Amino acid sequence: MHKTSMDLNMATLTQCAPEILQAQSVVEAVLALGSNYQAEKYLPIARESLAALGEIRLSTAFQNPDFTATLEQPKPDYTNQCVHLVLNTPMSLQQLQQTFKTLEGNCNRHRQVEPNQVRRVTMDIDILMIKLATIENSLSKGLTSKSISDWIVMANRYPFKAHEIVGIEELTTFTD
Ligand SMILES: Nc1ncnc2c1ncn2[C@@H]1O[C@H](COP(=O)(O)OP(=O)(O)OP(=O)(O)O)[C@@H](O)[C@H]1O
Numbered sequence: 406m407h408k409t410s411m412d413l414n415m416a417t418l419t420q421c422a423p424e425i426l427q428a429q430s431v432v433e434a435v436l437a438l439g440s441n442y443q444a445e446k447y448l449p450i451a452r453e454s455l456a457a458l459g460e461i462r463l464s465t466a467f468q469n470p471d472f473t474a475t476l477e478q479p480k481p482d483y484t485n486q487c488v489h490l491v492l493n494t495p496m497s498l499q500q501l502q503q504t505f506k507t508l509e510g511n512c513n514r515h516r517q518v519e520p521n522q523v524r525r526v527t528m529d530i531d532i533l534m535i536k537l538a539t540i541e542n543s544l545s546k547g548l549t550s551k552s553i554s555d556w557i558v559m560a561n562r563y564p565f566k567a568h569e570i571v572g573i574e575e576l577t578t579f580t581d
């Protein structure tokens with residue numbers, strides 16, 4: 406059995422606000438998919454669209470209670486799945502966010518809801534962590550082993566939710 410790792414070292418994780426990363430070139434991302442409406446239909450559509458952008462690896466999809474549900478306001482369960490995406494073509498974080506918004510739209514997601522109405526989320530794609538392209542300069546060219554940029558955690562998604570941690574851990578180490 407061979408163990409491979411996604412190269413995630415919790416000790417070296419850097420947190421960063423997405424606003425200041427908008428123009429940065431992203432090469433890899435860990436995503437959290439969530440659906441509380443017809444997940445069996447929309448998760449495969451989202452996975453297929455993501456696979457067209459690059460190489461993907463998937464965590465197990467789990468059904469979880471909505472973490473915003475209360476006894477007074479019950480809400481439908483979510484099905485969640487994490488995805489490790491290595492992009493075929495690097496793109497800016499801004500482009501990536503726009504791309505995922507379009508994919509959510511392709512999954513028939515509508516954002517307008519009546520007040521107090523429980524949201525039907527056909528597909529939510531959240532970026533949990535990204536890896537940036539390393540810029541080769543005269544200093545890095547001289548290095549024998551090129552340093553690979555570490556994972557950057559989206560500060561607005563941190564701390565991760567329990568279901569996200571399960572997915573990330575599954576993607577971090579896997580056997581083949
Ligand atoms: N880490 C991130 N992942 C995905 N989108 C992000 C992230 N950080 C900022 N954004 C921006 O936030 C917006 C997400 O809007 P969206 O309507 O999906 O929010 P929401 O679904 O209501 O929030 P949540 O996903 O927290 O429930 C997008 O415009 C996107 O550009």
Ligand SMILES: Nc1nc2c(c(=O)[nH]1)N=C(CO)CN2
Binds near residue numbers: 439469472473483
């Ligand atoms: N279990 C779970 N609960 C949620 C989720 C989600 O993805 N999973 N997403 C929400 C809004 O985006 C609200 N609540």
